[in-house]
Amino acid sequence: MNFPDDLQYTREHEWCRVKGGRAVVGITDHAQDALGDVVYLELPKVGDVLKKGETFGVVESTKAVSDLFAPVSGKVVEVNDPLVDAPETVNEDPYEEGWMIQVEMSDPKELKELLDPAAYRKFLEEEAE
Amino acid sequence: MAQRTPLYDVHVKAGARIVEFAGWEMPVQYTGILDEHEAVRRRAGLFDVSHMGEVVFRGPKALESLQRLFTNDLSKCADGQAMYGCLCRDTGGIVDDVVVYRRSATDLLVCVNAANRQKDFDWLHGHAAGADVQNESDAWAQLALQGPAAAAVVQKLTAVRLTSVGTYRFTTGEVAGVPCIVARTGYTGEDGFELFCPPGRAPALWGSLLEAGAAERVVPAGLGARDSLRLEMAYRLYGSDMDDETTPLEAGLGWVVKLDKGGFVGREALARQKEAGVPRKLVGFTLTDPGIPRHGYRVLRDGQPVGLVTSGTRSPSLEIAVGLAYVPAPLAAEGSTFAVEIRGRAAAARVVKTPFYSKPKPASPGAAP
Numbered sequence: 124m125n126f127p128d129d130l131q132y133t134r135e136h137e138w139c140r141v142k143g144g145r146a147v148v149g150i151t152d153h154a155q156d157a158l159g160d161v162v163y164l165e166l167p168k169v170g171d172v173l174k175k176g177e178t179f180g181v182v183e184s185t186k187a188v189s190d191l192f193a194p195v196s197g198k199v200v201e202v203n204d205p206l207v208d209a210p211e212t213v214n215e216d217p218y219e220e221g222w223m224i225q226v227e228m229s230d231p232k233e234l235k236e237l238l239d240p241a242a243y244r245k246f247l248e249e250e251a252e
Numbered sequence: 253m254a255q256r257t258p259l260y261d262v263h264v265k266a267g268a269r270i271v272e273f274a275g276w277e278m279p280v281q282y283t284g285i286l287d288e289h290e291a292v293r294r295r296a297g298l299f300d301v302s303h304m305g306e307v308v309f310r311g312p313k314a315l316e317s318l319q320r321l322f323t324n325d326l327s328k329c330a331d332g333q334a335m336y337g338c339l340c341r342d343t344g345g346i347v348d349d350v351v352v353y354r355r356s357a358t359d360l361l362v363c364v365n366a367a368n369r370q371k372d373f374d375w376l377h378g379h380a381a382g383a384d385v386q387n388e389s390d391a392w393a394q395l396a397l398q399g400p401a402a403a404a405v406v407q408k409l410t411a412v413r414l415t416s417v418g419t420y421r422f423t424t425g426e427v428a429g430v431p432c433i434v435a436r437t438g439y440t441g442e443d444g445f446e447l448f449c450p451p452g453r454a455p456a457l458w459g460s461l462l463e464a465g466a467a468e469r470v471v472p473a474g475l476g477a478r479d480s481l482r483l484e485m486a487y488r489l490y491g492s493d494m495d496d497e498t499t500p501l502e503a504g505l506g507w508v509v510k511l512d513k514g515g516f517v518g519r520e521a522l523a524r525q526k527e528a529g530v531p532r533k534l535v536g537f538t539l540t541d542p543g544i545p546r547h548g549y550r551v552l553r554d555g556q557p558v559g560l561v562t563s564g565t566r567s568p569s570l571e572i573a574v575g576l577a578y579v580p581a582p583l584a585a586e587g588s589t590f591a592v593e594i595r596g597r598a599a600a601a602r603v604v605k606t607p608f609y610s611k612p613k614p615a616s617p618g619a620a621p
Contacts, residue, residue, distance in 0.1 A: 159269075159476070160286045162566045163544050181595065183544050185285040185565060186476055 125152045126244060127218055131237035134246060135192040138218065139237060142225075146195050146234075149222045150182065150213065153247055158184040161213040164206055166223055171199045173226060175233050180223065182213065191223065195233045201225035257302035258393050258451040259458055266472055274367035274491070276303040278475050285476035289568040292440055292481055296399030297473030298461055301446070302454065305369035305389035307362040313382035315357040321379055322352060323500055323522075325513040329354045334420045334437050337508040339375060340518030344499040344525060348372050349490050351437060353422055361388075361433075361448075365490045379517060393454035397461055398444030398481075401468040406445050408464045410434070419443075428460035439478065441485035441609065484567050486536045486576060486606030492547055493534060493562040493576050501525050502578070504534045532559065533584040536606035537592075538574050541599035545575035545592050552591040552598055553583065561592055567608055574608045575601075 130138040136154035140147040155161065163183040173179050173193040180191040202224050206212055213221040228234075238246060254277045263270065268279035279300065281288060291297045309318045319326045324337030331354055339347040348368045353361040364372040373387040397406060407414050412425035412434055422435035433448035449457055462470060479489070488494055494503040501509065501522060511523050539545060545564030550557045564575030575592070583590055586605055591598035 159281060160284050162286075163542075165542075183566075185480060185568070186280070188544075188546060 124156065125218075126240040128240055130218065131194070131234060131239060132243035132246075133192060133194045133237060135190075137192060137194045139194040139234070140218075140222075141231075141234065144228055144231065145200065146197070146226045146228055147222050148179075148194055148224050148226060149217055150191070151243070152217050154189075155214045155217045155221070158182065158187055158189060160185050161210045164210050164213070164223075166202050166204075166207065167199050169199055169202055173197060173199060175230075175236075182210075193226070194237060195226060195228050196230050197226040197228040199224050200227045255303070257300055258454040259300045259302060262455050262458055263300065263472075268472070268474060271475070273475055274303065274365070276366055278303060279472070281474040281476045282472050285474070285480060286568050288471060288473035288477035289480050291469070291471045292399045292442055292473055292477060293569055294400070295468050296397055296401040296405060296442075296444070296465060296470045297440075297477060298458065298465070298470060299396040299398065299473050299478055300394075300454075300458070301396050301478075302393040302451070303366035304394050305364040305366065305372065305387070306392045306448070307364060307373050307376055308386045308388050309360045309362065309376075309380065310384040310386070311358060311382070314360055314384070315354075317380045317383035318352065318360055318362070318376075319514070320381070320516050321376060322350075323505075323510065323516065323518065324352075324508045325510040326352060326354060326360070327513065331356050332421055332423060334422055334435060336420075338500045338505060339372065340500065340516075340522070341496065342518060342521060344501070344518045344521035345496040346490070346494050346498055346500060346503065347375050347496065349488060349494070349505070353433065353435060363394075364389075367491055391451070392448050393451040394446060394448050395454065395457060395461065396438055396440075396444060396446045397465075397470070398438045398440040398473075399442045399470075401465065401470065402442070402444040405461065405465040405468055405470055406434070406447075409460055414445075428457055428464070430457045430460075432457070439487055440481040441487075441607065441611075442481075480565050480568055483563050483565055483574065483576070484569055484607065484609035486608060488534070488576070489563060498534075498578075499525055499530070502530050502532055502534060530581055532578045533581055534562065534576055534578055535584050535588075535603045536574065536576055536608060537590075537601045537603050538572050538608070539592065539599050539601050541601075543592070543594040543597070543599040544573050545577070545594070545599075545601070550593040551577050551579055551601075552593050553580075555598070557593075558583070558590070564592075569609050577601075579603075 551559030
C-alpha cells in the first residue's frame with residue numbers, strides 16, 4: 124500500500140498535503156481499500172469553516188458509510204466538485220485526482236499532531252492486531 | 253466463534269475480504285463488489301452459499317406435514333420442482349422465507365437462511381406432525397453459479413442435459429465428478445444453478461467450475477455482490493426486510509400465500525389481515541434527491557416518521573439509489589412520494605415498480621441488417 128512521503132496522516136485515515144498556508148485533504152489508500160468501491164460523496168461548500176477532528180463530509184461505498192474528519196481547522200477555499208460525479212476516482216487515485224477539499228489553515232500548529240508516513244504505517248499495523 | 257464453510261481457505265487464498273455474516277466468516281468481495289456484480293449480470297459469478305441450511309422432511313407424512321407449515325401450495329409443486337414460500341407463526345409473523353425442493357412426496361428438502369438454521373429446525377421439528385425431520389445443514393455445501401453463461405459452463409462438467417432442467421427445477425447428477433443436487437435456482441435474477449454437494453468435495457467442485465468458466469471469464473463473487481444483485485430484483489432478505497414481527501402480506505409476498513390451499517400455521521391470522529387490509533407495506537423506491545438509503549433510515553412524510561428503510565444501495569446496474577421500505581398502506585401505491593431521512597436531511601423518494609432491474613431484451617433475430 125502506498126503512503127507518499129510528502130503527506131501527513133490522521134488516525135481516521137485522511138491525508139493532508141501542505142501548500143503554503145493551505146492544506147489539501149483526501150482519504151488514504153488504506154481507507155479507499157477498506158471501504159471498497161466508493162459510490163457516493165458529500166463534501167462541504169467553499170466558505171464552510173472546519174474544526175480539526177470534526178466531520179466535514181461523508182464517503183459511501185456499496186456497503187459502508189464513513190464520516191470524513193477534518194485533519195486541521197480552517198476555512199474551505201476549494202472543493203473538488205467533479206469528484207461527486209466520479210466518486211470511483213477516490214479508489215483509483217486517492218492522493219492526486221481524488222483530493223477532496225483545500226483548507227486555509229487557521230492554526231498551522233495543528234499539523235504537528237498529524238502522523239508522518241512511518242507513524243501512520245505503524246498505527247495501521249497496531250489497528251490490524 | 254464464527255463458523256467457516258469448507259471453502260474458507262480457498263477464499264482466503266483467492267484474496268477475498270472476509271466478514272462475519274449471520275455467524276459465518278464469509279467472503280464479502282474478491283476484487284470488488286461492482287466488478288463482481290457486473291460479471292454476474294454479463295457473464296457469470298460463482299458464490300459460496302454453504303452457510304445456507306438444509307432441513308429434510310421424510311416419510312409417508314412428509315408432504316402433508318410440511319404443507320401445514322408452508323404458506324405456498326406444495327400440492328402444485330411437482331417432484332423435481334422447487335417452490336419459494338414462507339414459514340409463519342400463528343400470528344402470521346415470518347419464521348423464515350425458504351425454498352422447498354420436492355424430491356418426492358416422501359422426501360422434501362427445505363433450504364433455509366443461514367441465520368435461521370437452528371431456529372427453523374426447532375420450529376419445523378417441533379411442529380411437524382408425523383414426519384421425520386432432520387437438520388442436514390452440516391451435510392451439505394452449496395455453490396451458486398449465476399449469470400447468463402452459467403448453463404454453458406456447468407454443461408461442460410456434467411452429463412446431465414441442462415436444457416431439460418427448467419427454472420426452479422432440479423435433478424441429481426455428477427458435476428465434475430462430484431455428486432450434486434443440480435438446481436436451476438438462485439438469488440440474483442439471472443439464470444443459474446445452485447449445486448448442493450458433500451462439504452468435502454466443495455473445494456474441488458469450486459476449482460472445476462472456475463476452470464471450466466475461464467473462457468467465459470467466470471469470477472468468484474462475494475456476499476456484497478449477492479446483496480446488490482438481490483436488491484436490484486427486490487428479492488427480500490430475511491432479517492433485514494422481514495422478521496418474526498412482519499407478515500408475508502406486509503412484506504409483499506402475498507403471491508406465495510395460498511389461503512385456499514387448506515389449513516396451515518398462520519392461515520387464520522393472514523386471512524384476517526387480508527380481509528382487514530395491511531396497515532403497512534414493503535415497497536420499492538428510488539431516491540430523486542442525492543444520497544443512498546440504508547437499512548434503518550427513517551421514512552418521513554410531512555416531517556413525521558411514518559416508516560423504515562429495510563434495504564438500500566446504489567444499484568450498480570442502474571446507477572441510481574434504490575431501496576425497500578415499510579410505509580403506511582396509503583403511501584404504497586406506485587408513484588407515491590415520501591422522504592428518507594439521511595443524516596438529518598430529508599431526501600425525496602418515489603415508489604416504483606419492482607424489480608428495479610430487468611434484463612435488457614435481446615435484439616430480435618433478423619431485426620437488424
